[in-house]
Amino acid sequence: MGISNLATKYGFQSFPHYSEGRSGATINKIVLHHMAGTNYDIVPGIWQTREASAHYGIGKNGEIRAYVDENNTAWHAGNWNANISSIGIEHCNLTGDPTWQVAQATIEASAKLCADIAKRHGLGTLVMGKNLFVHSDFSATSCPGPYLKPRVQEICNKANAINNGTSAPQPTSGLYRVRKTWADAKSQKGAFKDLTNAKKCADSNSGYAVFDEKDNKIYPSSSSTPAPATPTKRLTVQINGLNVRNKPSLAGAVVGTYNKGATWTLPKAEQFTISDDWVWARAPIGYCAVGRNTGKEESDDYIFIS
Known part of the structure; x- marks a missing residue:
């Protein structure tokens, strides 16, 4: 069994959405995510119905939980080759949309966990884009959010400092x-x-x-400096009790609900899905029906898009 000594089991492999083994692949990277939510305890319960999972999660106070054995494949990157060769880490948010902030204690714990994983799996010095990635490197997603993504280099630096036996990167002059x-x-x-x-x-x-x-x-390093902001569209729920499903279909299991006024953003380039004569949009925890597929916006649509 492969679990970091820094972590405690929580709902460990109590959900169906992961795969036994690694399909012959070797672990050669870490992929960082944010939970797009502030409730640490509902993970991994949402993976009972949502087709996703991760190996670890880190709470607001720095608590590290293990969800999937490192020897097994978590469904986190949206890319099978990336999934079978990586370890996925979720970070609980301190605030919600639109900033999705993450606590400093979460950042510090992430660095320790990344250092531990890198050391145990022989990844060597962590380098963004080489053996340390974020979810959006493999999928069309805004994860890990506008706050965490620019701080990944900080996590990388801290993890390397831990494995190099220093407390922080130090220039020769100390200045x-x-x-x-x-x-x-x-x-x-x-x-x-x-x-x-x-x-x-x-x-x-x-x-x-x-x-x-x-x-x-x-x-900021070239890899940690935020790229020019990706044009986004804002989705605002217009009704109370809008179902969130685990797939864009009326047959999808309901994994939550949103009330009027709930909002989130998606990249402008993200396409909506047409299914069961409805238009569906991705949401932080699943998919929501926007409205009937009439080919244009309607006044009675469930979601307003701006």
């Missing part, structure tokens, strides 16, 4: 300089011994970054 560019010394806002303070300074000065003495831009 972190905040400038527009390394070459533009006149733009420097300050030099800090504490990386956290340097990051705060950079964050409060648009266009500034943190550099170590060797001209290494360490914050």
Whole structure:
């Protein structure tokens, strides 16, 4: 059995949506997600009906729970080849839509878990895009959300520091300089011994970054800097008691409900599904009926799209 010593079992493999074994694949990556929800305890109960799962989840206070044995395949990346070769980690949100924030305790615990997984599976130094990924690297999804995604490099750095026996990345001089560019010394806002303070300074000065003495831009890194915002469409529920189903069909099991005013966002490019003469949209925990398939928006549609 493969479970991190940092984790405790919770609803462990009590749901049907995972696969025994790894189909002969070797674990070579970690994939990070956010739960798109603030209730840590309802996971993994929603996987009783929703065709998804993950190996681990991390709560707001940093508690790590194991859901699927690492030797088995969790259904988390939306890509079979990625699923059989990866370990999926969910992060509980501190706030809901639209910011989907994650607690610092969750970030710290994620770094520890990633370090542990990397060490046990021989992944070596974690590098984003090489052996550390996010859900949207494999599927058309907004997961892991606008707050967590820019902080994945921080998790990566902390995990590597743990495995390298240091508490944080340290430049030779012990100073972190905040400038527009390394070459533009006149733009420097300050030099800090504490990386956290340097990051705060950079964050409060648009266009500034943190550099170590060797001209290494360490914050925000090119991989952690948020990409230009993906155009999104906003979905707003117009009725009370709108069913959320585990698939876009009237035959899908009901996994929850939304009331009037509930909102979420989807990429502009995401297509709706037509089934049973209804238009269906993906929701954070499943699929909702938008309205009858009439070919245009109707005043009695269940969901307003803007």
